[in-house]
Amino acid sequence: MSRRSVQILRSSLSRRRREYGRLVAWSLVQAVPAFLSGWLVARAVDRGFLADRPATGFLWLGALAAAYVVGAWATRHAVLGLAALIEPFRDELTTLVTEGTLHRSARLGEPADTAGVARLTEHVERARDAYGAIVLFVQGFLVTAVGVLLGLAGLIVLVALVLPPLLLGLALFAAALRAMAARQREVILADERVAGTAGDLTGGLRDVVACGAEDRMGAAAGAHVDDAARATLSLARLTAVRTAALGISGWVPLLLILVAAPWLVRNGVTAGAILGAVTYVSQALQPALQGFVQGLGSSGLWLLVTVGRMAEVAAESRPGPGQGVTASDAVESGAAGSRPGSARGVTASGPGASDAAASRPEQAQGAAASWPGGREAGEAGPSVARPGACRVEVRGLTFAYARSADPVLRDVNLLLRPGEHLAVVGPSGAGKSTLAALIAGVLEPQAGQVYLDDLPVRALVGRGEGLARHRVLIPQEAYVFAGTLAENLTYLAPGAPRADVESAVRAVGAAPLVERLGGYDAPLDPRRLSAGERQLVALARALLPAPRLVLLDEATCHLDPFAEAVAEDAFARGPGTLIVVAHRISSALRADRVLVMDGTRLALGTHEQLMAASSLYRDLVGHWGAAGAAPGSGDRPARPTAGAMARTGMAAALRMTAQRISGRARTSRKGRGRGRLTPSRTPGRSGSRRSDYVPPSSA
């Protein structure tokens, strides 16, 4: 960090050698009073006042006053010359942080973060001032120290009294400087965390209260504040070293001169020379030293750390190498080498995709409501790349909930093209929700990365603002808070026009609910909504920001099959890529492709491919009781209409209910959701799942 800052400072100086040379020249003139002060005082005392010639003494003192006038004149020019150094430095820093911030906004596809630029340029102003102060202090100290030592050079014994403690103090200061820089950085980072947490808490106060998480969030924020306090205390402790260094180098020489005075006098050193040495140390060396130690120890450290941090943030904001993704990257799951053929279903021109497009003409006939953005139903089928959708790439993803636990996912690779509709199925506990949370960036993988287009999803999540325009994850338990229905619906798209809200509500089939609740401005009591009604509110809300990626993690499990078909279809017709953790066969049938998860083993393909190649998928379909999906039939069934899908789902649900009553089917271990038909893992079946993947030949 500090190396980078030093580089920036040094390169800024080296680009302006001429200006710097001029500043040094003025500093030399500025040091004239320091250089002459002790000598002139010695003359005034020895040849004037102690020789009973006060007029001569005053003359020497007059010469000292003239030296100070010259010094003041030189100081004026030095300060003016300083502007030529620090203003370009300010411009360079401003460019660095502005480019970094705008790059970041551009990468995230968001409007320029002008507030961020304003915040950073405020730091730049402070950095400019600190830089100026340091150049002056360091410069001033060096010139003064050399001047004083030259002035004392006439009496080598006095140099011997001043130089050792001066060097000792400076060495102590230099030794503490590195540790102080580290502490200063901790303070700055801790302050950043406190500010970030405060911002997050303020923005999400309603959610915190709604979830009853006040204590937890308070504790989290408190921990950051404690960290900041600890870092500040630790820095303050090191500041004591700085004070000690100042004492040793500035005051010990003075004490030594006073203590040695009788011995000096006995050895022929005049009283004027001793007074001159005291003047050198107290009037020239000490103030210069104080400026140097304090300037470098506070402004200097702040500057080093802040400039380093600015450079870091600017570097983070630029696209890193390897973040670009090529369309030719293969879709694979599980063991990458063993499933080359699965890549064939990835691109729009791949067989899987074109099959899907050809065999599902009815999809456009789904629900009749129009998309909030104005697009009519059926304008874009799922196999057509959509401009508002993002490509999703999962690269080498490995995740375990604890360091010691077995990974839920291991080295998972997956590529979805923009606008694709993927259903994720698998037994309970297979990791479907975990995968959804990882793709949404809610969980951080131990290895690998998820990219939405070329952006790591975690970078988007870290950003916070505008996240809903990139991706929305709707979990099974819908979040509805006390407020009006309109507030709930526009939660992810504040200020959305009423027409869009109505359109979203119609699209997911929530219009009757709105009517029953008394309209958009009626107050909403979450406790008086059924689980399915809460899901409808959450679904309509998720449509409004028109996200580039929608993840429905059993977000329709409390809806009946017909309502589920309508809601899911609304998302399938939306602008974004769609990932649905499915809990009914109808969901899987609506998707372009299906991902079958079985622990760390995955299989990916179209419904037909999986029916042919995956015994686990066949098991699941058997459990789901999909009357319309004949296992093993070579022809892909025509994509059902919403009505047909609903009937299929309803038939499946009825069938499963009958099975459940007869005790043959199991609901999930979590037992969640009406009609939730995900089977539990059963030892009897798992043996056959080892070979469950789509072989190249079947893709």
Ligand SMILES: Nc1ncnc2c1ncn2[C@@H]1O[C@H](COP(=O)(O)OP(=O)(O)OP(=O)(O)O)[C@@H](O)[C@H]1O
């Ligand atoms: N917060 C957690 N801490 C520890 N383990 C967890 C956590 N959440 C899930 N797991 C475990 O991770 C594995 C995958 O869980 P996950 O919820 O992703 O499965 P799933 O396929 O979505 O299951 P279901 O269909 O029942 O929702 C399971 O073994 C589960 O017990």
